[in-house]
Each structure stands twice: as C-alpha cells, then as structure tokens.
Amino acid sequence: MREQLAVIGAGTMGHSIALTAAWAGMPVQVWAADLHDLNKGKAGIEEKLAILRDNQLITDDEQIEIEQRIRFTTALEACLSGATFVIEAIPENLPLKQIWFEKLDRLCGEDVILASNTSGLSPTDIAWKARYKHRILVTHFWNPAHLIPLVEVVRGAETSDEAAQRAMNLLNHMDKKPVELKKDVLGSIVNRLQYALFREAQYIAEMGVATIEDIDTAVKYSIGRRLPVTGPFMTADMGGLDVFDSISGYLFPDLSTHSASLPAMRALVDSGSYGQKNGKGFYEWTPAFSRQMNREREQELMDWLKKDRRNRTPETT
Numbered sequence: 608m609r610e611q612l613a614v615i616g617a618g619t620m621g622h623s624i625a626l627t628a629a630w631a632g633m634p635v636q637v638w639a640a641d642l643h644d645l646n647k648g649k650a651g652i653e654e655k656l657a658i659l660r661d662n663q664l665i666t667d668d669e670q671i672e673i674e675q676r677i678r679f680t681t682a683l684e685a686c687l688s689g690a691t692f693v694i695e696a697i698p699e700n701l702p703l704k705q706i707w708f709e710k711l712d713r714l715c716g717e718d719v720i721l722a723s724n725t726s727g728l729s730p731t732d733i734a735w736k737a738r739y740k741h742r743i744l745v746t747h748f749w750n751p752a753h754l755i756p757l758v759e760v761v762r763g764a765e766t767s768d769e770a771a772q773r774a775m776n777l778l779n780h781m782d783k784k785p786v787e788l789k790k791d792v793l794g795s796i797v798n799r800l801q802y803a804l805f806r807e808a809q810y811i812a813e814m815g816v817a818t819i820e821d822i823d824t825a826v827k828y829s830i831g832r833r834l835p836v837t838g839p840f841m842t843a844d845m846g847g848l849d850v851f852d853s854i855s856g857y858l859f860p861d862l863s864t865h866s867a868s869l870p871a872m873r874a875l876v877d878s879g880s881y882g883q884k885n886g887k888g889f890y891e892w893t894p895a896f897s898r899q900m901n902r903e904r905e906q907e908l909m910d911w912l913k914k915d916r917r918n919r920t921p922e923t924t
C-alpha cells in the first residue's frame with residue numbers, strides 16, 4: 608500500500624522527518640503551529656537540502672523536486688486531508704500528546720495510522736484517550752532524521768499487527784533501518800543504552816577520574832570507533848565472553864546506580880545552562896564553536912550515509 612504521509616509539527620524533528628519522506632519520493636504535508644513555525648520549518652528544509660546538494664548526495668534537479676513534494680500548512684484539516692499515515696512531532700509532554708491523539712483519532716478515518724515520534728513515552732499512555740487504539744504506535748526517528756538511519760517502532764498494548772507492519776513497510780520505503788520492539792518499555796532500546804552511558808560518564812567526572820573533555824575523547828576514540836561496526840553483543844562475542852564475564856563480575860557492582868542527574872548536571876540545568884541552545888552547558892558554545900561542531904557532526908553523518916548507499920546490494924535498491 609502506498610501511504611500518504613502527514614507530519615504534525617514543523618520543529619527540529621517534524622521538518623527533518625518530512626525531508627526524509629520527500630527524499631524517498633513521497634509527497635508529504637506538514638502542519639505547523641503558526642506562521643513563524645512554518646517559516647522556520649521551510650528554512651530548515653532549504654538549508655538541509657543545500658548541504659545535501661553541496662555534498663553530492665542529491666543533484667540540483669532533485670533538490671527542487673524534493674522541496675516541491677513538501678507542503679506546509681497551518682490548517683490541520685488541510686494537512687490531514689487524504690493522509691493514510693500521520694507522524695506526530697510536537698513537544699515531549701504526555702498530556703499534550705494525549706490531547707492531540709484524541710483529536711487526530713477523531714479527525715482521521717479508522718484505517719489511518721497515527722504514529723508518535725516521542726523519545727521514550729509509552730504508546731499505550733499516548734493512546735489513552737483515543738477510540739481506535741489499534742492504529743496508534745511510536746515511530747522514533749533520531750535527530751537529524753534525514754541522516755540517522757534507525758527508527759524504533761514501538762507498539763502499544765492494543766496496536767494491531769497490521770499497523771506495525773504498515774509502519775515497517777513505510778520506513779523501509781523511506782530508506783530507514785527500522786527495528787521493531789517486542790515490548791513497550793520507557794526509552795525504547797537506544798535511549799536506555801545512551802542514558803546508561805551518560806549516567807556513567809557523569810559519575811566518572813563526579814569522582815574526579817577525568818575531565819569531561821577527556822571522557823568525551825576516550826569514548827570517541829575507542830568504543831565510538833567500533834560501535835558503527837559491532838553492537839554490544841557482537842563486540843562481546845569478538846572480545847571473548849569469558850573475558851567479558853569476568854570483567855562484568857567486578858565492574859557491574861561498581862557502576863553508577865543513581866536515579867537522577869548527578870550534581871554537576873543538576874547545577875547546570877538549575878542555573879539555566881542548557882547547552883548549545885543557549886550558549887553554555889558542559890562546554891562553552893560560542894557561535895563559532897557551535898557552527899564548527901554542527902558542521903563536523905553533519906559531515907560525519909553524511910559520510911556514513913554515502914557509505915551506506917555505496918554498500919547497498921542491488922536487491923535493496
């Protein structure tokens with residue numbers, strides 16, 4: 608089935624999800640909260656397309672075609688008109704998402720799939736106020752959605768097999784690497800792993816073992832180099848399970864079990880230092896440093912995407 612996609616929200620995730628779909632040849636309608644939101648979303652698409660073109664990931668003609676496939680609107684009914692698959696990307700707030708899913712459920716036919724891009728909220732909770740819960744699930748794209756291949760698909764308690772299958776089909780068609788979870792757990796797979804690493808990194812810094820810069824360097828130049836090739840289980844197999852078992856025996860009891868942010872992080876957040884977005888976090892984010900880091904990260908992600916595309920087998924193209 609060829610899905611007609613609508614995206615709710617034109618922010619960081621909304622516009623890059625729309626770009627992903629349009630890049631895969633799909634027309635997509637995006638709902639923006641107001642004109643300011645709409646213009647920001649459009650500008651984000653234009654900027655990302657120019658970078659993709661400058662990196663030879665798309666041609667000049669493709670740049671125009673992709674942009675033409677994306678229609679922005681502030682009228683919700685117009686955005687949903689003809690849609691068979693809706694992806695919500697509004698703020699991470701459970702009561703707000705519940706209100707929106709109740710509204711989308713009312714406005715969309717029973718067969719329209721309603722997916723949330725939540726970072727870790729439960730699809731069962733999100734669907735709580737909706738009548739037709741069988742068509743509600745999570746499709747968790749990673750930021751930036753057009754450059755990170757993984758999408759986690761999470762079913763709620765009442766999500767049907769058909770809805771999950773349609774989500775997997777759509778994401779494969781969008782050229783993503785979807786992974787379906789067998790259970791609805793907070794944080795899905797990758798945020799659980801990412802936050803386990805983040806907690807331990809904070810703990811190591813708190814104990815005075817190393818500076819935050821050195822901890823970042825240690826991760827980037829070790830497991831950071833290996834993880835794109837071997838995930839944690841394959842890494843253990845290749846290292847030797849006997850070795851990993853004896854290290855686990857003395858190390859697991861010594862790892863952090865904190866159940867909230869550690870003091871340095873708490874102090875930053877409490878003082879309004881939120882990181883890149885307002886100039887100070889663990890690092891000082893001058894405009895020049897911010898530009899440089901965004902460019903470096905984006906370049907690295909595009910290099911990976913080029914590699915993925917070169918490595919595609921003929922059957923998967």
Ligand SMILES: NC(=O)c1ccc[n+]([C@@H]2O[C@H](COP(=O)([O-])OP(=O)(O)OC[C@H]3O[C@@H](n4cnc5c(N)ncnc54)[C@H](O)[C@@H]3O)[C@@H](O)[C@H]2O)c1
Nearest residue numbers: 616617618619620621640644696697698699724725726750
């Ligand atoms: N930013 C990330 O790195 C990232 C990664 C993966 C998943 N997510 C998840 O994606 C979702 C969207 O995140 P984002 O970073 O794109 O947020 P964002 O703040 O960039 O965009 C949110 C969008 O929702 C709109 N909006 C604001 N208030 C609203 C309201 N009351 N009702 C309806 N719309 C409203 C905004 O105008 C904007 O279009 C969240 O659930 C978030 O957890 C974010």
